[in-house]
Amino acid sequence: KEGCALKKKGLLWLVALSLVLGMGIGRAASDATLGDIVFSDGTIVHVQDLSAWTEDCFPVAVVAAIREDGSILGLGTQRSEEALPWAAEGSAGEAIHFSALESRMEGSSEGHADRAVFSGALDGRDSWRAVCAEDARGAADAARCYPAFDFVNTYAERQGLTEDMAAGWYLPSIAELCAIYQNREAVSRSLEAIHALDGGAAMDGLGTNWYWSSSQSAIRGDCAWFVHYFNGYVCDCPKNFTNLHALAVKRF
Numbered sequence: 621k622e623g624c625a626l627k628k629k630g631l632l633w634l635v636a637l638s639l640v641l642g643m644g645i646g647r648a649a650s651d652a653t654l655g656d657i658v659f660s661d662g663t664i665v666h667v668q669d670l671s672a673w674t675e676d677c678f679p680v681a682v683v684a685a686i687r688e689d690g691s692i693l694g695l696g697t698q699r700s701e702e703a704l705p706w707a708a709e710g711s712a713g714e715a716i717h718f719s720a721l722e723s724r725m726e727g728s729s730e731g732h733a734d735r736a737v738f739s740g741a742l743d744g745r746d747s748w749r750a751v752c753a754e755d756a757r758g759a760a761d762a763a764r765c766y767p768a769f770d771f772v773n774t775y776a777e778r779q780g781l782t783e784d785m786a787a788g789w790y791l792p793s794i795a796e797l798c799a800i801y802q803n804r805e806a807v808s809r810s811l812e813a814i815h816a817l818d819g820g821a822a823m824d825g826l827g828t829n830w831y832w833s834s835s836q837s838a839i840r841g842d843c844a845w846f847v848h849y850f851n852g853y854v855c856d857c858p859k860n861f862t863n864l865h866a867l868a869v870k871r872f
Contacts, residue, residue, distance in 0.1 A: 650690060655806035656683040657814065658694050658872060660785055667810045672817065679821060680785060681870060682810045685799040695800060695807060696775055696789065696868035697814060697822035699829065704767035704866055706832050706844045706859035711765040712758050713751065714860050717841030720750035723794050724838040725854070733801035733852040740838065744793035745871065747834035748773060768832045768866040775868040789868045794833035794845035796869060798854065800826075801847050830864040 656664050658681040659673070673679065681694030707713035723740040725731065741747070748769055751759055758765035762773060769791055776786035792800065800807060808825035815824040828850035837843035837856035845856050846864055857864075 652683050652686065652692050652872075654683055654686065654803050655810045657681075657810055658683065658692075660781060662785070664872075667813050670810075670813055670817070679814045680779065680781060681872070682807050682814075683872075684803055684807050684869070685796065692872040693792075693796060693799065694870045694872050696779070696870065697811060698775075698779065698868075699823050699827075699831075700768070700771045700866040702865075703830075703863050704771060704832075705862050706766070706768045706864075707758075708765050708767065709860040712755050713765055714858075715842050716754055718750055718754055718836040720753070721747055721834060721836035721844075722838045723833075723835035723845055731854045733798040733847045733854050736798055736854045738793075738795045738798075738835075741835055742793055742795040744790050744796055744834040744869070745788070747791055747793070768864075769834070771866040772868040788870045790870070791832065791834035791866060792869045794835035794847070794854070797831060797833040797845075797847050797867070800867070800869075801849060801852055804849065832864045832866050 652664050653666075655667055657667060657670060657679050658664050659677055660680050661677050664683070670679075679697055681696055683692050684695035685693040687693065721741045723738045723742070726737040726739060748759075751766060751769060755765075762770040772789050772791045775789045804826050811822045812825045814822035826849050828848075830846055830848045833845045833847070835845040837845060840856060842858055842860075843856040844859050845854065847854050
């Protein structure tokens, strides 16, 4: 199929070559760099190559981190519109200590996203499964009981994503959330570029919001980890706090 990310005439030869070889147009995931933009057809382009797109093929994520195994952590282009609790006040999840999600800040590291080192649950992909295992009743009413998780669970539907691009969105672990903070300048530049072309297609940078992770505090059962993107402050706080936003991430 014809990719959508590259539009300039000077790149038509690449389009033809890609079709002949059966490759997607744009950059391979293995060649991606921080700040690259992932489109809904799977193509990946540099922010400087970004141009107009169509309703059928549009930006869905920004490369926010590249893991040691070469996989990409893509950040969805939209944050939650409203601040959300991790677990609602009065819900069972507010007090449950989710041991499978437990993360601990190493004693020698500092409470700042640029320097903090964590152990425990470092991969957020199975976080919702862990919540469901501990609180099936609450998970069945996620919009009410687990609003931050519900945001990522319904992210693809709200963004109009289908097929492979619809699967696998999740709330980042505290380690992943810190990695996004560390790469915030490149990530925000790309989000701002998308926003400049279409204000409804992306948030206007990461901003200075407080963001939830999926990680459970190892010390306090009623607390989860967060990062304040204003200054990189990392701490845990009660899960029922309602002044934090949620981000959706996906592996590519």
